[in-house]
Amino acid sequence: MVNRYYRAPPSDHFDGERFFNPGQPTTDRALGQVARWRLTSRPVRWPASVPVRQALPDARVVGLRITMVGHASLLIQAGGLNLLTDPVWSERASPVSFAGPRRVTAPGIAFEALPPIHAVLLSHSHYDHMDLPTLARLEAAHRPLFVMPLGNDAIVRRVAPGARFAVGDWGDRVALGEGASATLTPANHWSARGTRDRRMALWCGYAIRTAAGLVWFAGDTGYGDGAVFRRIGAAEGAPDVALIPIGAYLPRWFMAPQHCDPAEAVRIMEDVGAARALGIHWGTFQLTDEARDEPPALLAAALAERGIAPGRFVAADPGEVFDV
Numbered sequence: 001m002v003n004r005y006y007r008a009p010p011s012d013h014f015d016g017e018r019f020f021n022p023g024q025p026t027t028d029r030a031l032g033q034v035a036r037w038r039l040t041s042r043p044v045r046w047p048a049s050v051p052v053r054q055a056l057p058d059a060r061v062v063g064l065r066i067t068m069v070g071h072a073s074l075l076i077q078a079g080g081l082n083l084l085t086d087p088v089w090s091e092r093a094s095p096v097s098f099a100g101p102r103r104v105t106a107p108g109i110a111f112e113a114l115p116p117i118h119a120v121l122l123s124h125s126h127y128d129h130m131d132l133p134t135l136a137r138l139e140a141a142h143r144p145l146f147v148m149p150l151g152n153d154a155i156v157r158r159v160a161p162g163a164r165f166a167v168g169d170w171g172d173r174v175a176l177g178e179g180a181s182a183t184l185t186p187a188n189h190w191s192a193r194g195t196r197d198r199r200m201a202l203w204c205g206y207a208i209r210t211a212a213g214l215v216w217f218a219g220d221t222g223y224g225d226g227a228v229f230r231r232i233g234a235a236e237g238a239p240d241v242a243l244i245p246i247g248a249y250l251p252r253w254f255m256a257p258q259h260c261d262p263a264e265a266v267r268i269m270e271d272v273g274a275a276r277a278l279g280i281h282w283g284t285f286q287l288t289d290e291a292r293d294e295p296p297a298l299l300a301a302a303l304a305e306r307g308i309a310p311g312r313f314v315a316a317d318p319g320e321v322f323d324v
Helices: 031-040 132-142 227-236 262-272 294-305
Strands: 064-070 073-078 081-085 119-121 145-149 164-168 173-177 180-185 205-210 213-217 241-245 277-280 313-315 321-323
Touching (some): 064 213, 064 277, 073 213, 145 173, 164 173, 180 227, 241 262, 277 294
Parallel strands (some): 277 313
Antiparallel strands (some): 064 073, 064 321
């Protein structure tokens, strides 16, 4: 099958047709495994909605401030720069507006209240991370630089053909302005928009280096053997704050290669040497079987077990503002 998004010679994580996670467990799942999950799972029912107090961000922040929007969407303000990660303002994480996971928390910032957005960092093409209607709105309202890993630009150009793009491979560094840069970092994950494009676009996290501090956004990732995170810490230095997923992890037999659980998230924080961390990717869209409030509870238990102060790793709620 020909890759519809990206063509290049093979590399250590691209076989000429699809990307892969070198030396890590496969994330591919057969239809029989998907059926087994759906037929045997007993997902805990989530509330229909959870109240959110929306933040009103300043137009410019000299220091380092992070505001949780929801799921993997965060506003990072640092040294006068305003960045968004994986922005999703739509009601559903789905290819259609009438079905699929519906958000139970409103965005922590109203779209109209966003400050001028200078760059948008996209980690991969799944619908809960790459929301094309939101990206089209951002292009129309803010004209940001869109940063993304290989192949994903072919998808985003459908709704923003005239946008500014910076597309890179793992290890590439992209200038963001104001003396800031973002280095694409590996993640143990995969990509797809449908049934025929699995792993045809790359996935990543970002080491965001600014005058006000170093932020590492993990993207979506399983833990694997942890080698990826130890290499990131060695290559990029210890982050002032790491943004690490803590949700969408059950059942483990199905999800472990692609989504870390809270205990593994704590190990990731230690592996990269982060001074502190915020738990993301939980509580907005019900994608898997665990209860909505389970990730923060398991995160607290994992921190206590490893003797880490609870304030070092906090599960971020939509609308919460963190000054680092």
